[in-house]
Amino acid sequence: MRSLAVLTVRNEAAFLLEWLAHHRACGFTGFLVFSNDCQDGTDAMLDRLQAMGWLTHCRNDGPYDERGIQFTALNGAARLEPVRKADWIAVLDIDEFVNIHAGDRTLPALLGALPGATAITLTWRLFGNDGIAAHEDMPVTDRFTACAPSVIHWPWRAAMFKTLYRNDGTYRKLGVHRPRSPDPDRVAQARWFDGAGRRLGPGFARQRVYSDYGQDNFALVQLNHYPLGAMDSYVLKADRGRVNRDGALGMDYWVERNYCSDTDTSIAALRPRRDALLAELRDDPVLGELHRQAVAWRQARFRRLMEDEPNRALYARLLMTPPARPLTPAQARQMIDHARRGMAKAGG
Template sequence: MRLVAITTMRNEAPFILEWVAYHQEIGVTDFLIFSNDCEDGTHQMLDRLAALGHVHHERNRAGGKKSVQWRALSKARNHPAVKGAEWIYVTDVDEFLCIHVGDGRIADLIAACPDAEGFALPWRMFGNAGLRDFVDAPVLTQFTQAAPERLLWPWRAVQFKSLYRSDPCYDRLGVHRPKLVEGAEWGHWIDGNGRRLPDIPGTIHLTTAPRYGLAQINHYALGSMESFLVKVARGKPNHESDPIDLAYWSDRNLNIVEDRRILRHQAAVAARVETLKSDPEIAELHEEGVAWRKARIAELMTHSDSFYLFARLQQMPDTRVLPMSQQRALLQGLGVMRTAEKARKEEG
């Protein structure tokens, strides 16, 4: 079975080896990685991993009408790694697919639902856990506090990403879900709890039922407070004009329950990372990426916006999960607000 993971990266050198090693361990066979505008050695590390046969690497660039992520996805659709794949998974370097069935590998997920044409894999937000400093340590062991099983709000925390069979019914790749050919219909898709996915618009599955019985995507969107400053300065890869700010932090800093299930693979992942680092060039590029990030954090702390953001992050409590009645009320209010906004735009 050939399964390709497609992603974009910018200045992610300290995190690449863990992410690649983990997904190799659970069964990803091919990686198609686009990098853009990197200053920390990400380009060079991906070039070296490609030379060693671990990934396919394409250099991308920002600019133009499309965001850098959408430009990458447009290029990816015709790449040989995608053309030759049986399964496709569009993801990000801060997302780790955590499978709960069997031995926790992709083959076990597919075996659990052999008729599935696609899996709508729910995000499970992993909060900051109160960690201030950026350190060169595994993401998976640092951040183990997550969102609860049942959640409706913040709605950004309950989106999903897709793992799906390659099929002509899909016209284009998408960040969260592929785009259907005109006139085509969604086939047999499964949610993260093993249920048939209802016919829903968009990429938000609003349900109060358990979400994660079969699988989840551990989304480490925040990282340490220091690393978050670097993310703020970088911006979003698919919505370059949208800020990453305290609102972004508040929607994702969910430290409600401990979830360490992904760590069943930790020993194997650590061994794979060390094997990758046995290449002297890879090891050196990793250390240079860590040093760049530490220097970038120090430089950002000399600017007032970054300094005060860092102070406020330390002052902010964990995001509180509201009673379900309030979550439902906020969703209803969101619908009313968006309808009113649309009407105002149509009026002029």
């Protein structure tokens, strides 16, 4: 079975080796990585990894689709050999880690638990900042363990998913959250399941991008999502900008994702396999030096950004703001009622 993870990155070399080691440990056999306008050596690191046989690296230098850099990369991906040859595909981000609970916690175990599936939703579990101010050179999945509850009622973004799907021609284009351009003659035969093993309705085969909230979606698999990281890393992320659309990253993005009410360390089950692969990568003299340079680049870039008042103001607000408080079911129902009335008015 050839399973492919597709990734787009910019200035994220400090996190790349952990991400690759984890996903190789959980069963992905191939990686297709697009880089864009990197100043921290991410592209050089990817060139080295390609030479070592770890992945395929494509420079995504533009021009770009109006929907953003990531859409541009994915639109062209279907023509590339790694995609054509893959049996299963997942489009992921550098802050997302597949966390399988079935069997030995690998992709074959997950697919064995859902033998009839042609697509599996990997629902986010949001991991918050937990008051961590400074980036340290250690695995993200080890350092950040505070997270949202397994059952969350609001906001809907907390229940968004990425998709692991069979590359059988049912979908002709890759998408950020789900495969796109369904073949009208085949899509009715698609069999979608959620991360708890439940069969999903036809809406998921065509357009849904978030799971039903108010229920646990993680019995077989979840997608650990670390969108914030350390506070200084968030300032760098805001400086980099969004990859899919215009608009600054500010406190609204932070508050809607900074859940720290629960703790989840289940991903540590893969740590021995991950650590062996990570040590192999860091022991390479080229990769090891590029990684060290990337960590130094992040430190220097943060110091430079702190010279400007808007960045200092954002950092100070991060320091002052407590974690997000999960809404009660009653509060969530109230928000859902407001949203439905607003949609009905807009559509009427």
